[in-house]
Each structure stands twice: as C-alpha cells, then as structure tokens.
Amino acid sequence: MIRAGLQRLASVFNNQGGILSRLITQNAPAQHQPIADTTKDVITTCNKLIEEKSHRNFAIIHLLGKQWRVTDGDLLVVEGYWPPNIGDKITLDKVLLAASKDFSLIGRPLVQPGLVTVTATIISKGLSHTRTHFKKKRRKQFMRINFQKAQQTILRINNVDIKNNINDAPKNVF
Amino acid sequence: MVFLTIANLIRCRGPDEFWRKRKIFRLAAHYIGRRRNCYSVAVRNVHHALVYATKARRLKKQDMKDLWDTRISAACEQHNITAFSMREGLERSNILLDRKSLSDLAAWEPKTFQCLAAVASRKLHLDGFIDGTDQKAPTGKNLNLDNVILDDWLKEKK
Incomplete structure (x- = not known):
C-alpha cells in the first residue's frame, strides 16, 4: 500500500539529478539493481526522512463526504450538522494521501491506520451568514422569499504527523 | 382595526x-x-x-467543477496522459481522490501529481487498457514507467 507513493523517490535515484542525489550518489545507482533492492533503498531513505522530520507534511483527508488537503495550522470550515463540540480534540483517520517535500504516501484508498495521524481541535460552532432564497416568476404574481442559515463548525488542524516507519507491521490502533 | x-x-x-x-x-x-x-x-x-x-x-459549484477539470486535464497533458485515462487508471488501482483534491495536487504539489499519473498509466498498461481518446499532438513529456516499482499490487485484481 505504502509503496505506491515511493516511485517518486525511485525516479530521484535514476535521474541522479534530484534533490536526494547528494545523499545517494555514494550508493550504487539503481539502474542495474534488481527491483527488490531498489524498493528497499527507497523505503530506508523514506524512513530516514520521516525520522528527521525536516519538512512539513500535508495530507488529504476525507471528512463529511469532502476531501481536504490539510497541513499544520490550517483552518477548515465544515458545513452542516456535525456532533463534536467546541474544544474537542479529534483525530481525522481517513487519510487518503500523505506527503512531505521528498516523498508521498498514497493510500488505496486509505493509508494504513496508525501510520499518519492528523489531529484537530474544534474552535467554534455557529451559523453561516443568511442566504436569501428568492424566487420570482414574471407576470404570474408568483414571488417567494425564504432565509436559510447553515450550521458551521471551524476546525484547527494541530498537526499532520507521520508516526511509524513505512512497511512496519500495522499497530492495532482501533 | x-x-x-x-x-x-x-x-x-x-x-x-x-x-x-x-x-x-x-x-x-x-x-x-x-x-x-x-x-x-x-x-x-x-x-x-x-x-x-x-x-x-x-x-458556483458547477463552475468550480469546470475549473478543477481544466486544471486536471492541463496537468495530465504535461505527462502525456489524458484526463480520462488518468481517472480510469486511478479508479482501477483503487485510489479514490476526487476532482477537488486532484486539482489541488496538480496546482500545488506537482511531484505528487506526477506519481499519481505514473501509477495510473502503469496500471492501464498492465491491464491492457487502450485509451480511445485521440491525442494527436502530445506536447508533454512521457513518464518513465520503469520507475514505478509497484507491479506486485498493480497486478492484483480489485
């Protein structure tokens, strides 16, 4: 599952011109290596990058039927009825894709549970501005006006964190 | 009264x-x-x-959808893959990103988008899928599909 995103690193290996080339030129170039070795190399490099935490991660999460690209400190406005209350801390578990500067993890359709944690706090709950629903038909004496407000919840994304190493056995988080 | x-x-x-x-x-x-x-x-x-x-x-919702489609097809053109086959390939390899997030990636995370395009075209290649959409003068770069080392799971049936 996780290997899906790693081909980008593989391309860095082969091109010898990518960002990582500095790190990797001492190793044998991947072109003549069997595939299994390349895969291993890519995974170890990725794990190293994860441990260093040198760059900010982003993730695409699935929330209330919509997909959002989030990163640390983002604000999300979720519209419609949603039970959580102000101050609740929640983790957004449906992560479709997580990535950093030099690698991306692509889920089929979700990345393995426990690998990426996206935590969020609910900041405010309220109503949207008033939307006017106005209908009129010409020459038919038909006119209707209604006003509607939707419930809105504002979320602050606290952090997007890649917890485990790639290809570790999934820890049973649920 | x-x-x-x-x-x-x-x-x-x-x-x-x-x-x-x-x-x-x-x-x-x-x-x-x-x-x-x-x-x-x-x-x-x-x-x-x-x-x-x-x-x-x-x-507004329809316009946003059109905008996303434009962005996705433009980004796909760069990688010599049509938006249709991109969609088909991702669907077949069980990657369920929607228009909104794909266009987001296309605009702001082009490298990630490139991975997705490579995965999609590799999957279609393995499935023997032929894209009927006529692409007369491809202007983009061909993806190097040798880099996709995912044959094991791409060969899996859904």
Missing part, C-alpha cells in the same frame, strides 16, 4: 409604504443612479439581483 370578513383582509396592503420601500432601498443602497433612488426601478433590480444570487449558489 378589526377585520370581520376575509374579503377585507385580502385588501389590506401590509406595512406602511415607507417601511415597504425602505426594505428595497436598503438592498439597493450600493447601486448607482436611478437604480438606487427611484423605487420602481430599484425594486426591479433588487428582485433580479436576489434571483441571480439564488441561482448562483448552484452555478
């Missing part, structure tokens, strides 16, 4: 003329010329504006 019969109730004109007009004039406050000063013109324009605002809420 007491209305004893319904007939009289129908004839009742509602709130005072001043308040009735002020409601409209307030909404027309930012218009220019007679549209804001003259009631009979203002009321027409305010009604039009409210109807447009109501309809536009749906149109």
Whole structure:
C-alpha cells in the first residue's frame, strides 16, 4: 500500500539529478539493481526522512463526504450538522494521501491506520451568514422569499504527523 | 382595526409604504443612479439581483467543477496522459481522490501529481487498457514507467 507513493523517490535515484542525489550518489545507482533492492533503498531513505522530520507534511483527508488537503495550522470550515463540540480534540483517520517535500504516501484508498495521524481541535460552532432564497416568476404574481442559515463548525488542524516507519507491521490502533 | 370578513383582509396592503420601500432601498443602497433612488426601478433590480444570487449558489459549484477539470486535464497533458485515462487508471488501482483534491495536487504539489499519473498509466498498461481518446499532438513529456516499482499490487485484481 505504502509503496505506491515511493516511485517518486525511485525516479530521484535514476535521474541522479534530484534533490536526494547528494545523499545517494555514494550508493550504487539503481539502474542495474534488481527491483527488490531498489524498493528497499527507497523505503530506508523514506524512513530516514520521516525520522528527521525536516519538512512539513500535508495530507488529504476525507471528512463529511469532502476531501481536504490539510497541513499544520490550517483552518477548515465544515458545513452542516456535525456532533463534536467546541474544544474537542479529534483525530481525522481517513487519510487518503500523505506527503512531505521528498516523498508521498498514497493510500488505496486509505493509508494504513496508525501510520499518519492528523489531529484537530474544534474552535467554534455557529451559523453561516443568511442566504436569501428568492424566487420570482414574471407576470404570474408568483414571488417567494425564504432565509436559510447553515450550521458551521471551524476546525484547527494541530498537526499532520507521520508516526511509524513505512512497511512496519500495522499497530492495532482501533 | 378589526377585520370581520376575509374579503377585507385580502385588501389590506401590509406595512406602511415607507417601511415597504425602505426594505428595497436598503438592498439597493450600493447601486448607482436611478437604480438606487427611484423605487420602481430599484425594486426591479433588487428582485433580479436576489434571483441571480439564488441561482448562483448552484452555478458556483458547477463552475468550480469546470475549473478543477481544466486544471486536471492541463496537468495530465504535461505527462502525456489524458484526463480520462488518468481517472480510469486511478479508479482501477483503487485510489479514490476526487476532482477537488486532484486539482489541488496538480496546482500545488506537482511531484505528487506526477506519481499519481505514473501509477495510473502503469496500471492501464498492465491491464491492457487502450485509451480511445485521440491525442494527436502530445506536447508533454512521457513518464518513465520503469520507475514505478509497484507491479506486485498493480497486478492484483480489485
């Protein structure tokens, strides 16, 4: 599952011109290596990058039927009825894709549970501005006006964190 | 005032003329010329504006969808893959990103998008899928599919 995103690193290996080339030129170039070795190399490099935490991660999460690209400190406005209350801390578990500067993890359709944690706090709950629903038909004496407000919840994304190493056995988080 | 019969109730004109007009004039406050000063013109324009605002809420969603499609197909063109086959390939390899997030990636995370394009085209290649869409003069770069080292799971059936 996780290997899906790693081909980008593989391309860095082969091109010898990518960002990582500095790190990797001492190793044998991947072109003549069997595939299994390349895969291993890519995974170890990725794990190293994860441990260093040198760059900010982003993730695409699935929330209330919509997909959002989030990163640390983002604000999300979720519209419609949603039970959580102000101050609740929640983790957004449906992560479709997580990535950093030099690698991306692509889920089929979700990345393995426990690998990426996206935590969020609910900041405010309220109503949207008033939307006017106005209908009129010409020459038919038909006119209707209604006003509607939707419930809105504002979320602050606290952090997007890649917890485990790639290809570790999934820890049973649920 | 007491209305004893319904007939009289129908004839009742509602709130005072001043308040009735002020409601409209307030909404027309930012218009220019007679549209804001003259009631009979203002009321027409305010009604039009409210109807447009109501309809536009749906149109906005359609417009966003068109914009996302444009962005996705432009980004796909760079990698010599049509937007249709990109969609098909991702669907087949069980990657369920929607238009919104794909276009987001296309605009802001082009490297991730490139991975997705490579995975999609590799999957279609393994499935023996032929894209019927005629691409007469491909302008993008061909993806190096040797880099996709995912044959194991791409060969899996869904």
